[in-house]
Every structure is written in C-alpha cells, then in structure tokens.
Amino acid sequence: MAVRDHPDIPVVSRRRFLKQTFAFSALAAVTSPLLRCGSGSHPEDQHPGNAATADFLVIGDWGTGDANQALVATAMQHYVTQQNITASAMLMIGDNFYTPMEDGANDKRWQTQFEQMYPAGVFNCPVYAIPGNHDYEYLPIPKYPAELEYARKAGTRWTMPSQWYRVAWPAANPLVTFLALDSNMPFGNDVTRKGTFYCMTEQQRLDELAWLKDELAKPLTTPFLVALGHHPIYSNGMYGDSPILMQDWDPLLRSSGAHVYLCGHDHDLQHLEFAGHPTSFVLSGGGGAPLYRIMIDESVRGPYAVQINGFTHVTVTPSLMTLRHVDLNGNVVHAFTKTTDHKVTIL
Numbered sequence: 001m002a003v004r005d006h007p008d009i010p011v012v013s014r015r016r017f018l019k020q021t022f023a024f025s026a027l028a029a030v031t032s033p034l035l036r037c038g039s040g041s042h043p044e045d046q047h048p049g050n051a052a053t054a055d056f057l058v059i060g061d062w063g064t065g066d067a068n069q070a071l072v073a074t075a076m077q078h079y080v081t082q083q084n085i086t087a088s089a090m091l092m093i094g095d096n097f098y099t100p101m102e103d104g105a106n107d108k109r110w111q112t113q114f115e116q117m118y119p120a121g122v123f124n125c126p127v128y129a130i131p132g133n134h135d136y137e138y139l140p141i142p143k144y145p146a147e148l149e150y151a152r153k154a155g156t157r158w159t160m161p162s163q164w165y166r167v168a169w170p171a172a173n174p175l176v177t178f179l180a181l182d183s184n185m186p187f188g189n190d191v192t193r194k195g196t197f198y199c200m201t202e203q204q205r206l207d208e209l210a211w212l213k214d215e216l217a218k219p220l221t222t223p224f225l226v227a228l229g230h231h232p233i234y235s236n237g238m239y240g241d242s243p244i245l246m247q248d249w250d251p252l253l254r255s256s257g258a259h260v261y262l263c264g265h266d267h268d269l270q271h272l273e274f275a276g277h278p279t280s281f282v283l284s285g286g287g288g289a290p291l292y293r294i295m296i297d298e299s300v301r302g303p304y305a306v307q308i309n310g311f312t313h314v315t316v317t318p319s320l321m322t323l324r325h326v327d328l329n330g331n332v333v334h335a336f337t338k339t340t341d342h343k344v345t346i347l
Contacts, residue, residue: 052317052318053315053316053317054088054089054169054170054175054176054315054316055085055086055087055088055313055314055315055316056087056088056089056090056091056125056169056313056314056316057076057080057087057089057090057091057123057311057312057313057314058090058091058093058262058282058284058311058312058313058314059072059076059090059091059092059093059284059286059287059311059312060092060093060094060095060132060230060263060264060265060283060284060285060286060287061094061095061132061264061265061267061285061286061287061288061289062092062095062096062287062288062289063095063096063097063098063099063113063114063134063287063288064098064099064288064289065097065098065099065109065112065113066288068288068289068290068309069113069117069287069288070117070288071288071309071328072286072287072288072309072310072311072328073117073118073288075310075311075326075327075328075329075330076118076123076311076326077118077119077122078330079313079326079330080122080123081122082330083330085313087123087125088125088169088170089125089126089127089128089169089170090118090123090125090126090127090128090157091127091128091129091178091228091262092127092128092129092130093129093130093132093228093229093230093262093263093264093284094130094131094132094133094134094135094183094229094230094231094263094264094265095132095133095134095135095230095264095265095285095287095289096114096129096131096132096134096135096143096147097109097113097134097135097143097147098134098289099113099139100139100140100143101139101141101143101146102140102141104141104145104146104149105146105149105150105153107146110150114158120157123157124157125157126157126159127157127158127159128159128160128167128169128178128180128228129147129151129158129159129160130160130180130181130182130183130228130229130230131144131147131160131182131184131230132184132230132231132264132265133184133197133230133231133265135147136184136197136198136199136200137196137197137198138196138197138198139196142198147160148160148162163182163200163204163208164179164180164181164182164208164211164212165180166178166179166180166215167180168221168222174221174222175222175223175224175316175317175318176222176223176224176225176226176316176321177220177221177222177224177225177226178226178227178228179212179215179216179225179226179227179228179258180228181208181212181227181228181229181249182200182204182208182229182230183229183230183231183242183245183263184199184200184230184231185199185200185205185231185242185244185245186199186200186201186202186205187199190202205248209248212249212252213252216252216255216256223316223318223319223340224259224260224316224321224338224340225256225257225258225259226258226259226260226261226262227249227253227258227260227261227262228261228262228263229245229249229261229262229263230263230264230265231245231263231265232245232263232264232265232266232270232281232283233245233246233249233250233253233261233263233281234246234272234274234281235263235265235266235270235272235283236266236270236272236294236295236296236297236298236301236302236305237266237267237268237270237283237285237292237293237294237295237305238266238292238293238295239265239266239292240295249261253278253279254277254278254279257278257342258278258279259278259279259280259321259338259340259342260279260280260281260282260321260323260338261279261280261281261282262282262283262284262312263281263282263283263284263285264283264284264285264287265283265285266283266285266292267285267286267289267290267291267292267307268283268285268286268291268292268294268305268306268307268308269283269284269285269286269304269305269306269308269310269312269325269333269334270282270283270304270305270306271283271302271303271304271305271323271325271334271336272301272302272303272305273302273303273344278342280323280336280338280344282312282323283305284310284311284312284325286308286309286310286311287309287311288309291307291308291309292307293307294306294307303334303336303346304325304334306333306334308325308327308333309327309328310325310326310327310328310333311325311326312324312325312326313326313332319339319340320337320338320339320340321337321338321339322335322336322337322338322347323335323336323337323338335347
C-alpha cells in the first residue's frame, strides 16, 4: 500500500528519525485548571498527583471480555507493581466494550470487563474514557449511553462526563491538558446507521469542531497539551489515515502546538512523526482485540509501527514527557521523550 502523505507534511522514516531530533515552536496554546465538559459540568478529580511528576497509562481497543484482554490487563498490573508506579490516571481510548450490554449501566460486564480487569487496588485513579466505533453499536441496545450513565454513578473511577470534554491533570498542580474527543464522524449522505453501528450527526461534528476551536483559543496553563481520539488521524495500520480528521483536526493540532495525539482503532502500537509538525501521533490499540497487520513499514514512515499487544505508559514532569509502549511481558518496546518546546528524542 502506498504511503498516504499529507501534502504539506514530509514523512519521517525510522532511519532519518534516529539520526535527528525535532524541535518545533508552538504557535498558540490552551487550557483551564479545572475539568471542563462539553455539557458545561465540572466534576471534581479526587486523585491529586505529585506536583513534580505524574504517571498515566493508556489502553485502546480493550473491551473484548476474553482471555486476550485479561492477558494485557494482567501485564499492566504486573508492570506497575514491578516498576513501583502509582498511576494517577488511566486513559481508555475507545472500543471499551465489544460485547452486548443488555442491562446498560447495570450490566455485569462493568464488573467482569472493567472493575475486575483493572482493579482499584492497583489502579486507584480516575479513568478518563472516550467512545470508539464499537461503543457506537446496537447489541441490541446502544452501549455508549450506558457508558455515560455509568460515569454518573457515585464513587466510580469511570470518567466520561460528556461527548467531548477537557481535563487539566493532575487536579493539584496540573501538568497536562487532555482534550477528550469523539472521533466517530458521520458516515455521509445523511446515513447515521450501518448494520449494528451508528455515528454522530453532522451537527454534532460541527458542534464538536466549534468547541475544539474555542478550547484551543484559550491560554495554555499546563506545560503539555494532549488530544485524545479513538480513530487515528494518521496510521500505518489497516485503517490508514482519516481524511475527515486530517481536514478537521490536524490543522488545529498544528496551529495550537499540541504535543501528542493519542488514539487507537488500529490494533497495534505506533509512533509517527512528520517533519515540521509539532504533534507526535501515538497509537495504542493493543489492549486485547485481535491484532491488525501493519500496512506501511516503520522503515518507510515511523519511527515505530508494530503489530503487537500492549499498552502505553506516560510519565510527565513540568519540562518533559516520556512515552513508552509496553508489551505483554512488561518490556518497553519503544520509548521517546518530548519537551515542552516539542523536541523529540528516541530512547
């Protein structure tokens, strides 16, 4: 398959990347010291982090409810225990439940596929979630409303206050602004359902885009800015690049100087850099669903794209973000650092 280049963004091969680092200047920025929701609500974060450093874990395409999900979840538990990591947040970046949820927010799968797989005894932190395409699915009733409802339950770690929302994290002395987005774009031609799947409406797409522009127009009060979406803007995997996200979101990430775009959807682990672009594109879709074949080799467009199960561990300080892809054996298979002024270094 041919490389799908953005016309203004030269791709970066692994060989070229390993010979250089990238430094970019952000043109604009954004944030707020409190969680801000698309619905206007302001839930409190009860898990303040260390002012000097904080860790969060990222996992996508995880909610299969089978042995493979359990393998990745167990690997995460072993990793944080062995590395003596106290995660102050988890990011669940879509395809949270592949299976039916006939009882909605009271379905037993909340216990078997979430609470027990990622126990509070190990991950005693908020879990910021966004929907994937499998959450936009009727089996036989839609699952996404159940996820929004479960987030309203007292005492739950599951945090999904609205369709799109903003978080300054940790609550005390925040280091990162998360812009949690819904990437389930309209199918087109006024079609809103295909088989068991449905999508947002065109008006919702426009509303989210207006919200995103408004949020990015605000002054940045955290060192780092990270956007979350289930679908990749750019991917070397089976689904490839997304024309509508390239059109709607990529120019905003570029102009705002967003440091990282985190996503899943392709079932693998990736890290893509584009010369002249301030944003690192990090894909963490190895949470348990069957793996997908890499279509563009990392030697062509990278620096990293591998068909592998795993998750992502991110450490943040006021001056440096370190991102690590971790496999089922707890091995760091790829890692890099990013400074506030967008210098990227492979570790």
